[in-house]
Amino acid sequence: MAPASAIDRGRLAEELRRIVDPRFVIADAETAKPYECDGLAIISQQPMMVVLPGTVDEVRAVVRLCHRHGVKLVARGAGTGLSAGATPHPEGVLLSLARLDRVLELDKAARTARVQPGVTNLAISQAAKPLGLYYGPDPSSQIACTIGGNVAENSGGVHCLKYGLTVHNVMAVELVTVDGELVSLGGLGLDSAGYDMMALITGSEGLLGIVVEATVKLLPLPEVAQVVVAGYATLRQAGDAVQQIIAEGIIPAGLEMMDGPAIRAAEAFAQAGYPTEAAALLLCEVDGSREEVADQLARVEAVMGRTAPISLRVSRNEAERQLLWKGRKSAFPAVGRISPDYYCMDGTIPRAELSNVLEHIAALSEEYGLAVANVFHAGDGNLHPLILFDAGVPGQIEKTEEFGGRILELCVEAGGCITGEHGVGLEKIRQMAAQFGDDEITQFHAVKAAFDPAGTLNPGKGVPLLRQCQEYRALRGGGF
């Protein structure tokens, strides 16, 4: 356990202002307010202090200062995360990397970009576009989310089945360790010397170190991309269609599914021309050279034609493709319009379990009296049920969280996991005990201690204490 902070608040602010431009050390509650939560607003906490360093050297000096005094440290990117992974600690410094926002280098021949952690996901692709290249992973928040946060969460997106997750697309990082050392992990080759620290750091939720630079892989922009959109009368039919596309030997660039409530909310929002009478909608995108796309499209259409869709539409031009995707990509805000609040879950399941899991979620929806809309990265089994609730109604937040927890446990029982791309953070820390036993949790703590013996980096997130696991299991009647 970390020693109690040996430095008082005023003194700490003073020392931080010697390192960083004083305008970027925020010690008053009002100015610090925007930092009290990330994208999961139902969990919030005032930070003791916020600091926004402007250089890597400043980051190192801030980290060294905190280390010297045993002050807890929470790193933050754009705060778009959905698992309360960037929630401040009441006795800690919130370290924002937002000012480190420069694209440092683009290498057309090697197809790489070297960027600072505060560069947004989309900005990388925009910078690479004139070179005919782009960055693969595309989380829904890509306009705002930063690459540093993407590395911390191992973010995905709608194109992961073919192009991989963050862990497959980041080649190297510069990492500031808890004592302020700077270490280079990975490299410009396709593997690392020694242990694969890149695999370990990616998705470590800011618990092992602070990423201050990343070198990412860029992909050639496909010559053409086309999307097929099919509506189905039942979810089971849509699920079967997914299995048949995969069985045909096709790896689509994107393979997404929405259920009836999600279709209707998205259609009302985006007017994409979705069939609102359908119980399920499937979007299947193929990309590559013109010849490849023509070939794959013919096969996808043939497969889908055999699955008895009630509607089938193929994008004929780029504008139509963008429109058809707009509905899917705006599904979350669209649901936000029809309900005062919504809570986005992030379980992963084997695709074959889809119908069973959705039926079970529907039953839970009845039980809790809370509606659900489902959005599904069907290609890689990542389910995003959106629970609709009203935070203004007393008790609904608690009920929603409990319902969400049940959905995650359901995913584990189906052979899946509690989080596919949003991370554990504070939000799912209790359900970690459903996924792992005490020995695994103990091994996680040992790995954490190898990087951060005093436990000052993002404390309380990601990995529960063994005591919390035991309490959780006792509460669940020893079911796990």
Place this chain on the structure above:
Amino acid sequence: MRHIIDQIRTAAEARRPLDIRGGGSKAGILGRAATGEALDITGHRGIVTYRPSELVLTARAGTPLTEIEAALAENDQALSFEPPHFGTGATLGGTLACNLSGPARPWGGSFRDMVLGVRLINGKGEYLRFGGQVMKNVAGYDLSRLQAGALGTLGVVGEISLKVLPAPRSTLTLTEAVDQAGAIRRMNELAGRPVPLSAAAWVDGRLYLRFSGPVPAELAGGKVLDGSDAFWADLREQRLAFFAGDEPLWRLSVASTAPPLLNGAATLIDWGGSQRWIRGGDLATMAAAASAAGGHATLFKGGDRTAEVRQSPPPALAALHQRLKASFDPAGIFNPGRLYGWM
């Protein structure tokens, strides 16, 4: 599995090193010479589950690679990273420990990229389960992928779940005579365009380009290589003339665009420029060349295997390696000295 766990617990109590062994196909290459009591995993074998429509296969570590590839082929699927076997005994676990991938690596990913989950016995003899059998999983640290390339120094992997992919329907290989610098330029130029390139190598003054789909129009008139499958298999399994003989074989994993390294050294290029095989030379020379090219060097085969065979990280990163190793293996019993002499 019980007797393997017992052997590990006994060894941990006595702090007695173990030498983890699969089929022995990579014995004497890749790692340093290290001694210890033999721990044989070949008895722990067999495919546990394979659901082609999920694109996921789970198998025990001692399962022969040939058995896995045969099961996949029956469903027109394959290991996208085309792992080399280096002999008949190759196991899935050994291949993971070495993180070996073939010519498709830059496009098909590595073994590390395809790992979804492992079951692992740590140095306390606890049988742990990390990751899972689904494509995406960010619960807990990714201790599954960390096993790739760790040469068994963090634990004994008992079971592996990995992503599998459809086998390419057909391939075509083009070849032309070109010098090394020209080949590097061409490989990188093509890789930057949306073409279905799936391998690019330069061997003995010739460039070889494999396409797993329609060949770009301007290359359509190029010289087609007959018997290309045999060529790529010989490259992957190091059966080409370049790999013969006892001279030290170095593997330099570098930026794909790095210019020809070590002027005049006997070189073979694979992975679209990212993997350079070089004969002869010493660690200091190779490490300097690889570092300058953004990567690292390993003495893959031959040479003095009691000395260091790969370049060590700088002190702060080396210390992290040691602490990470100790977090899995506090008594230091798993393949000590195999990766680095100091660990």
